[in-house]
Amino acid sequence: MVRFIEVNKKFGKLQVLDNVSIDVEEGIRTAILGPNGSGKTTLIKTLLGMVIPDSGEVLFKGESVLGKYKYRREIVYMPQIALFPQNLTVKELLDLIPKLRMQPAKYDGLIERFGVNEFMHKKMNALSGGMRQKVNLVLAFMFDVPLIILDEPTNGLDPVAVLELKKLLREEEEKGRTIIFTSHIMDFVQQMADRIVFLLEGVVKFKGTVEEILQETDSTSLEEAVASLILKSQKVHNYA
Amino acid sequence: MLKIIGYVIKDLLRNRWTLFYFLFYLLVGFAILIFSGDFSKSMVSFLQIILILTPLIGTLFGVMYYYNSRDFIELLLAQPIRRRDVFIGQWLGVSISLGTSLVLGLGIPFLWYFAQYEVAGDQFVLLLLLGFALGTIFTGLSMAVSVSTDNKIRGFGYALVLWLLMAVVYDGFLLLALIAFRDYPLEKFALIATMFNPIDLARITILLKLDISALMGYTGAVFREFLGSTLGMITASFVLMLWVLLPFALITFIAKKRDF
Numbered sequence: 001m002v003r004f005i006e007v008n009k010k011f012g013k014l015q016v017l018d019n020v021s022i023d024v025e026e027g028i029r030t031a032i033l034g035p036n037g038s039g040k041t042t043l044i045k046t047l048l049g050m051v052i053p054d055s056g057e058v059l060f061k062g063e064s065v066l067g068k069y070k071y072r073r074e075i076v077y078m079p080q081i082a083l084f085p086q087n088l089t090v091k092e093l094l095d096l097i098p099k100l101r102m103q104p105a106k107y108d109g110l111i112e113r114f115g116v117n118e119f120m121h122k123k124m125n126a127l128s129g130g131m132r133q134k135v136n137l138v139l140a141f142m143f144d145v146p147l148i149i150l151d152e153p154t155n156g157l158d159p160v161a162v163l164e165l166k167k168l169l170r171e172e173e174e175k176g177r178t179i180i181f182t183s184h185i186m187d188f189v190q191q192m193a194d195r196i197v198f199l200l201e202g203v204v205k206f207k208g209t210v211e212e213i214l215q216e217t218d219s220t221s222l223e224e225a226v227a228s229l230i231l232k233s234q235k236v237h238n239y240a
Numbered sequence: 241m242l243k244i245i246g247y248v249i250k251d252l253l254r255n256r257w258t259l260f261y262f263l264f265y266l267l268v269g270f271a272i273l274i275f276s277g278d279f280s281k282s283m284v285s286f287l288q289i290i291l292i293l294t295p296l297i298g299t300l301f302g303v304m305y306y307y308n309s310r311d312f313i314e315l316l317l318a319q320p321i322r323r324r325d326v327f328i329g330q331w332l333g334v335s336i337s338l339g340t341s342l343v344l345g346l347g348i349p350f351l352w353y354f355a356q357y358e359v360a361g362d363q364f365v366l367l368l369l370l371g372f373a374l375g376t377i378f379t380g381l382s383m384a385v386s387v388s389t390d391n392k393i394r395g396f397g398y399a400l401v402l403w404l405l406m407a408v409v410y411d412g413f414l415l416l417a418l419i420a421f422r423d424y425p426l427e428k429f430a431l432i433a434t435m436f437n438p439i440d441l442a443r444i445t446i447l448l449k450l451d452i453s454a455l456m457g458y459t460g461a462v463f464r465e466f467l468g469s470t471l472g473m474i475t476a477s478f479v480l481m482l483w484v485l486l487p488f489a490l491i492t493f494i495a496k497k498r499d500f
Contacts, residue, residue: 011499029289050317053498072320079318083311087254100243186405 001026001147005048007056009039009202015171016042017053018202024195026146029169029179031193033226039202040182042078044149048077060147073103078140079183086125090116090135093124093171096138105142107131113164114138129156137161148172150181156189166192186223196222198229205229242314243334248333250307258337261297265345273353280450283363286346287446290371291439292407295378298338299403302382305334305391314500327495328488331383335376342375343368363449368441373480377438378403380487387494405457410437431466438483445476 002024007019018038024030032040045051046058049065049072057064060071084093098105111117114134119127127135132158140148154162170194172179183189189196189210197212198206206213206229209220219225252258266287276282295360304337306313309330316326350364389395418426432439448464466472 045500048318049323050314052497069322072318077318079309079314083315085251085312087251087307096247097319099315100247149324193410 001182002047002061002062003057003059004043004046004059005059007053007079007103009044009046009053010044013109016202017046020199020202020204022197022204022207024178024180026178027173027176028194029173029181029192030195030197031189032180032182032197033189034182034199034201035230037039037201038199040199041151042183044077044151044180045197047149048072048075069149072144073101073148075142075149076143077149078136078144078151078153080155084124084132084135086122089123090127091119091120091133094120094138094142098143100150101143103143103145107142107146110138110141112167114161130158130161133157134161137165137168145177147178147180148177150183152182154183162188186226190222198226200230204228205233209211241322241329244329245325245333245336249337250329251309252305252334252337255300258341261338262341262345265342266290268349269346269349270352273349277330279357279359280433283450283480286364286367288442289346290367290374290446291400291443294342294375295439296403298335298375298378299382299399301334301338302331303386303396303399304380304385306383317500323495324492327383327387327491330407331380331487333490334383335379337374338375338379346371349432353477365448366449370446370480373484374438374442377483377487378406380484380491382426384487384494387491387498398412404429406439407439411440414440427463431463434463435454438480441476441480441483 002022004020004022007017007020008015011063020039020043021056034040038087042051046053047060047065049067049069052066052078057066059065060075062179063071067092090094094105094107094111111120116131116134116138119131124132133153137153138157140153147228153165160171166188169179181192193210195209196206197204206216208216213225213229215224217225217228219228249258256400258390269286270281274286275354276285313326347368350361353359354361354364379403385399385402389398414430416428417433421429434444466475473474
């Protein structure tokens with residue numbers, strides 16, 4: 001469904017994406033992992049056309065996304081930091097985005113699931129971080145689109161909401177949706193990801209299933225596996 | 241794009257910025273008409289506002305609005321909306337809001353005055369049109385500057401310098417050039433130099449409509465002959481339109497290459 005082909009991106013002197021090639025298959029959940037500043041968000045943004053790669057191709061359903069915008073009708077993106085006009089109420093925001101996208105949206109069930117209905121008429125700048133994240137989630141799931149991209153969806157969520165999110169992700173997969181997400185919470189990733197891509201300083205260090213990464217690193221948990229991948233690359237660095 | 245323009249206008253109304261700006265013009269409009277007594281003197285005062293203040297306010301608004309809505313712009317860019325439309329929509333939304341405040345804010349006092357005294361309405365309408373155009377041009381230029389840098393302070397600085405160059409410095413240099421080369425025929429040069437600054441273009445266009453243009457001597461006569469003619473008016477409007485298109489091209493070009 002999505003293909004990154006030898007994508008390179010530099011911000012100044014910093015190589016943020018270094019020859020990244022990834023295939024994201026349709027209908028499954030792919031997690032992009034990596035420490036802070038490893039290029040996860042930048043990679044996602046190249047798919048959305050927000051960051052323009054220096055070289056390489058990003059394909060969505062077999063077509064290059066460069067300079068195009070209509071393909072984004074089939075993608076919903078939930079950014080890491082809630083980027084909302086602060087003086088809108090939750091309801092106004094939930095009504096505004098479908099208008100801008102010119103797509104119908106259904107949010108009645110979602111606002112109840114995440115408890116957003118309790119603060120529908122509050123302004124965005126009056127909400128706590130967790131509340132905003134819940135609004136963020138409602139925005140991400142209220143459209144009927146084939147690809148959902150979630151950047152750190154668990155940020156600031158209480159355990160009840162995290163459980164609800166996990167349930168929701170499973171339901172979405174059953175509906176045949178493709179989901180790409182990033183997360184720092186390895187437990188969440190281990191439970192939710194069908195595939196894992198591990199980025200380190202812009203380089204793909206691993207791609208495969210959870211079982212494969214455990215086997216390859218001889219670990220019992222994903223946390224251990226990721227830590228060992230990071231350590232291994234640091235050793236290589238030191239020797240070099 | 242229309243949806244974005246609509247959103248921006250609503251947003252500015254909600255922030256009461258448009259209202260504040262409208263009331264400011266309303267107050268200034270009444271004050272000038274009541275206190276200056278003579279209508280042609282009022283026109284000169286209005287001219288100063290349109291030539292200096294309107295571009296300045298457009299510049300400040302353009303920069304401020306862009307940086308304040310940075311987050312929202314990012315949200316918009318992730319939606320199925322053409323990149324150009326996001327930025328041009330913001331520009332037009334701000335320009336239309338500011339322009340409407342200007343036209344209503346000065347227009348209402350004028351209508352009140354017009355109802356009492358017989359004065360020439362066409363000069364005033366031209367003044368408002370030029371004000372609208374200047375506001376739009378400077379809002380756009382300042383937005384183009386803002387889009388090109390993430391640094392708010394730098395964005396503000398560059399935009400203000402641009403305004404200063406156009407509103408003040410340009411005339412100074414033009415005057416110096418005219419004095420330095422006064423032994424040569426300069427009418428054509430002056431005419432062409434005017435075209436390269438929208439503020440000058442607007443100033444000359446208005447001045448020629450006023451009676452005081454008789455004071456401008458031989459150069460004034462050349463200007464009058466050119467800009468007073470149909471061809472001159474068409475050329476002036478065309479150049480002003482090019483000036484409106486310049487921010488459009490700049491914003492589109494800069495936004496296309498930027499990462500967000």
